[in-house]
Amino acid sequence: MSVTTSDLPPPSRASRRWGTGGILLLAAILVAGVLLGPKLFRWALLDAVFPWSEAASCDGPGACWLFIRERLPQFIYGYYPAPSRWRLNVGFLLLFAWLALPLLPRIRRRAAVTVTGAAIGIAAAFMLAAGGVLGLAPVETDQWGGLFVTALLSITAMIVSLPAGIILALGRQAASPLWRGLANMTVEVIRGVPLLAILFMAVVLLPLFVPGGEGIGLFTRVVVGLCLYASAYMAEVIRGALRTIPAGQAEAARALGLGYWRCLSLVVLPQALRAALPNIVSTFIQVLKDSTLVLVVGVYDLLGVVQLTVSDPKWNSYSAEAYLFAGLFFFAICFGLSRVAARIERHLDYNRTSST
Structure with a gap:
């Protein structure tokens, strides 16, 4: 029996309302683009003073990109000593090398290798930046800042949150009431508290509850707080993915003689991580953007250095250029993460299709 459009129920009021609202929002965006687009284009490009321009000052009506170069x-x-900045350049290479690991054919299906390689790169970047080893002059963390701090904080939180989130997600499904209760309490408490409160608690309370905590620097406390925040949200992502795996697969694996951990590592987790990949990347992007809140507790990341620079009366007239530069950086990194994840997802879908 064929079904015609007259046989279908009419759309509800809610669907019509949301459809109209979406159309109005799109129309408003188009109108704003038509009205503001030419002005923004003229300010940012046509009337702008670029770093290679011959103009020695920025007295025109356009943007002054000379300020960004300066x-x-x-x-x-940040305020890292200029003679030692080569150490941060090496640290950048080590930090961003983990993005290329999943693209390598022999490594893209080995999450443990990727996480381990990223952890080694983070540890090496910390050692290079801090110094005090291998004959490197020590540099205090209060001199760290800018893009390096943003990359170090966010990538550390990303890498720590993945295994920690898996452990917490498994703990929430554990048979033991003790482990299940501890995991539930940890995740729910952290997710129920704003990130700013977590950062303040890490800065103020961590030295009080950790033996010898007085020697823990401010930067380390902020890293701990950000990792706790990211791990709690990652645990929910992994838990949701674990619930999509049919229980019969684990039962079949155990019937074949696989123990709990081998069943988990060979059957359950690979499928769960594949299903959770889009949400994992979304969590990574959220962590990158939320890392800008460390400015409130006195750690100057890229946005913090930008804000500190434009607060100087000498440079406050160039705040639009500075914030636009920071926004373009965050967009480029977030877009790059999403493209890497999309490529991995296409590869996994292709392998699954070809195997069937």
């Missing part, structure tokens, strides 16, 4: 070292390195 302050770029501070945006990237």
Whole structure:
């Protein structure tokens, strides 16, 4: 029996209302683009003073990108001593090398290798930046800042949150009431508290509850707080993915003689991580953007250095250029993460289709 459009029920009022609202929002965006687009284009490009321009000053009506060139070292390195900035350049290579690991054919299906390689890169970047080893001069963390701090904080939280989130997600499904209760309490408490409160608690309370905590620096406390925050949200992502795996697969694996951990590592987790990949990347992007809140507790990441620079009366007239530069950076990193995840997802779907 064929079904015609007259046989279908009419759309509800809610669907019509949301459809109209979406159309109005799109129309408003188009109108704003038509009205503001030419002005923004003229300000940012046509009337702008670029770093290679011959103009010695920025007295025109356009953007002054000379300001970005003058302050770029501070945006990237913060107040790190100039003779030692080569250490941060090596640290950048180590931090961002983990993005290329999943693209390598022999490694893209080995999450443990990727996480381990990223952890080694993070540890090496910390050692290079802090110094005090291998004959490197020590540099206090209050001199760190800019793009390097943003990358170090966010990538550390991303890498720590994945195994920690898996452990917490498994703990929430554990048979033991003790472990299940501890995991539930940890995740729900952290997810129920704003990130700013977590950062303040890490800065103020961590030295009180950890033996020898007085020697823990401010930067380390902030890293701990951000990792706790990211791990709690990652645990919910992994838990939701674990619930999509049919229980019969684990039962079949155990019937074949596989123990709990081998069943988990060979059957359940690979499928769960594949299903959770889009949400994992979304959590990574959220962590990258939320890392800008460390400015409130006195750690100057890229946005913090930008804000500190434009607060100077000498540079406050260039705040639009500075914030636009920071926004373009965050967009480029978030877009790059989403493209890497999309490529991995297409590869996994292709392998699954070809195997069937």
